[in-house]
Amino acid sequence: MSTETSDVEFDVLHALKVKGLANDEALAALTGLDAATLTSTIDRLADAGLVIRRDAGRVSGTMMTPAGREAHERLAPAFALDGSALAATETFHEAFGPINATFKKVCAAWQVRPDGAPNDHDDNSYDAAVVADLEAVHEQVRAALDTVGGEVPRLGRYRDRLTAALDKVRAGDTAAFARPMYDSYHDIWMELHQDLLLTSGRERGAGDE
Numbered sequence: 001m002s003t004e005t006s007d008v009e010f011d012v013l014h015a016l017k018v019k020g021l022a023n024d025e026a027l028a029a030l031t032g033l034d035a036a037t038l039t040s041t042i043d044r045l046a047d048a049g050l051v052i053r054r055d056a057g058r059v060s061g062t063m064m065t066p067a068g069r070e071a072h073e074r075l076a077p078a079f080a081l082d083g084s085a086l087a088a089t090e091t092f093h094e095a096f097g098p099i100n101a102t103f104k105k106v107c108a109a110w111q112v113r114p115d116g117a118p119n120d121h122d123d124n125s126y127d128a129a130v131v132a133d134l135e136a137v138h139e140q141v142r143a144a145l146d147t148v149g150g151e152v153p154r155l156g157r158y159r160d161r162l163t164a165a166l167d168k169v170r171a172g173d174t175a176a177f178a179r180p181m182y183d184s185y186h187d188i189w190m191e192l193h194q195d196l197l198l199t200s201g202r203e204r205g206a207g208d209e
Contacts, residue, residue, distance in 0.1 A: 005071070008033060008041050010079050011154065013072045016051065016064045018195045023061040026183065029161055030191075032153065081152065081199065088151035089200050095144045096196060099137060100189075106133045107186060110177050121174045131169055134177070134185070138166050152199065158192040 005013075008031070015030035016022060022030070028038055042062055045051040050068035054060050064072065081089055110130050113119050121127055142159050149156015165185040168176035178186035196202075 005075055007079075008037060009045060010072075010075055012038070012041050012045060013050065013064065013068060013075070014079075014154070014195075014198070016062065016068070017072050017198065018191050021054070021059060021061045021063040027062065029157065030154070032157055076198075080201065085151040086200075088148045089155070089196070092144055092148040092155065093196060093200055093202070096141070096193075099140045099144070100193065103134075103137050103141075103189060106130060106137055107178055109133070127174070131177075134166065134169065138162060155192070155195065155199065158188060158195070161188045162192075 011031045011033070012027060015027055019026060019030060024035070024038060024042075027033070027042075028035065031038065033041065042051060042053065045068070046053060046062075049065060050071050051062050051064055053062050080086075109119075110127075111119055113123075113126065119126070141162065145156055145159040145162075149159065161183075162185060165176050165183065165188055169185060175182050176184050178184050180187065
């Protein structure tokens with residue numbers, strides 16, 4: 001890899017900063033890169049010692065090395081947003097806070113019923129009501145992502161990923177709501193939140209918990 005990091009190389013590093021270990025499908029969704037470009041970019045980053053690929057075992061994919069994490073931190077200021085992109089991100093961050101607070105309540109309702117009992121998903125009417133609440137949250141965040149995505153494409157890409165997870169929930173896949181390491185709606189939401197903080201250069205505050 002040349003000493004001058006390209007946009008696509010930084011995008012892959014940034015996606016791995018957000019995701020951690022990521023397979024090619026997840027990286028393509030996060031970066032918007034086609035398969036050939038993604039593969040060649042990962043190869044260059046691997047040759048430079050910034051990422052490694054894990055192809056064996058139950059969990060496989062690409063992850064940053066310590067050198068890759070240092071490179072991302074060093075390069076981030078050069079790829080920082082400015083002008084209208086920064087303004088759009090700030091506007092999105094302000095809108096995201098209240099939506100995120102509602103989303104956390106919806107997730108809590110999905111996991112625990114009002115009487116404190118764990119939700120075993122045997123009550124279809126209860127689950128349907130919670131999914132309806134999730135759909136309302138989704139419409140709010142979708143509209144906000146449509147707006148910011150015009151200025152910051154990588155944030156806009158979360159819209160389609162969240163929609164795909166919601167479609168799985170609607171089809172009866174209860175794990176697609178909040179199961180960890182399942183590319184669930186909750187997983188993708190947490191990645192969006194982390195990406196937003198990294199992109200805006202903000203520290204995680206009380207409203208971001």
